[in-house]
Amino acid sequence: MCGIIGIVGAKPVQDRLIDSLKRLEYRGYDSAGVAGVVDGHVERRRAKGKIRALEDVLAAEPLPASVGIGHTRWATHGAPSQINAHPQRAGRVTLVHNGIIENYAELREALKEKGRTFESETDTEVIAQLLDYELQTRPPIEALKATLDQLTGAYAIAVLIDGEDELIMGARRGSPLVVGYGDGEMFLGSDALAVGPFTNQIAYLDEGDYVAIDRKAAHVFDEAGRAVQRPVRTVAAAAALVEKGNYRHFMEKEIHDQPDACQHTLSAYINPTTGHVHAPGGVDLARFDRVQIVACGTASYAGQIGRYLFEKLAGLPCDVEVASEFRYRQPAVTPATLAIAVSQSGETADTLAALRWCKAQGLTTAAVVNVHESTMAREADVLFPTHAGPEIGVASTKAFTSQVAALTALALAAAAARGRLKPGEEAHDTRLLLEAPRLIAEAIQLEDQIRTLAPELAKARDVLYLGRGPMYPLALEGALKLKEISYIHAEGYAAGELKHGPIALIDETTPVIVIAPSDPLFDKTISNMSEVAARGGRVILITDEEGARNAPAGARVIVGPTCDPMLAPMVYAPPIQLLAYYVAVQKGADVDQPRNLAKSVTVE
């Protein structure tokens, strides 16, 4: 999703704006731009495409400013183009915007009737026009408030005004915005990473806040226009440099980060000395008679794995639904339901709306979230953290396994709280769970074998993924990974569903990837593989040693670690991630920033 940086600096900002925008690349974008105060007026430079295109523009026409704003845009209203790139400009106003203004069409018409002409197709230009209009009769901060009062939708903005040489104004509703405190300099950013190169002293603005920063201070106002203070904290993530190290792509690095990510996550739930597992935040899991999980994309597949575990281990009924459906369907919920939003970013618009809806129904809400300062983390009653660290690749990997780790620990904690475990079982199961990081590391060692499959798979037009039980959501996740980074059409199916339709797709050109470590359902999956093989399908079986002994003739077999079925969704995730990764590399695709995708989808 779009990224924002603003600097009221004591020294030139051009390179620093670019540095920050590069850190925001992971969010996904299709154009970029900067603006700064040059000799008392605001100038801007913009380019379609990658930041290097913007750097070329700046090389030809530098921006010698010490006050400036920058933006990476992921197109919503209007195609990716230089003219639609931010900063957008109207009269004295130059601004950048994340989010969507829902009433922009009405506002645009009303402004046109006042004689205003528009240059771009963006909703953002409407904010600039409106603010410029309001500036005719009021000082900047009052004009900003008057503008915000007319907007419906989600936004984070940063604004420069001609004639106000040491001022950047900002506002947030629905999209996050942080204020960074430097030494004689101040910053605005769409997240802590944006201002990370300059400061780790950060204040998160609240919903509806707006702000004016100069070199020395931030003047923050709440939605009602009252001057307020927002606490300044030292944020570790802001200082940490997110580097690829020796890896070619962030995704590859993040696949390799998974043992640590899972270990750090599990340590928030399990006391390895006592073997006790608990839900963070003092939540008593015994008081719920149902769990409702809401999430999007990969996080929703982690949620589906969570459902198997809550029901099997804790006997706790659990529903899982994609948030974009849940939020609009007026679901029937019971008061003793624990609503859990699962999200890497904690900012996904649909998941956040579903979480807020559950809260409004009076349910206890929890957020399994990786970004602990995110909106979901702050708005949920309780944070169930994952500790994957910053995930930069658009394709989620370590966040997924960390979500599964957290949900597995929570399911065990619910089992213990509901009296479902025999004496000694809690310690036994947590000991097992703590083996996950090592087993994940073993699974990652399949990398060389998996790489050899890539050239053939890269030629496929369609790929099917099959699994049963918790391996079924993993099949869905495998298909999503392949689709999003290699652009090959892929579908995940419950293995038992194959004969109800998808088997018609099978021929010798369709690889079928079966994820089936040996478990009580393994024999049934073998039958499904035989059905595929009988129709000329090419089976790639990802299993363990025992499964390999029973593999059908002709199947290509990848042998992963032997593990308890409770751990299998985590342990068998790296092989399917590596498969998608090497197919994408084989195809020469942009692995970390796949086309059309954003890291955090903060619009509907």
Ligand code: AGP
């Ligand atoms: C994962 O590879 C995807 N890019 C996407 O499905 C993602 O998981 C989804 O948009 C949810 O994001 P969140 O976890 O930040 O809420």
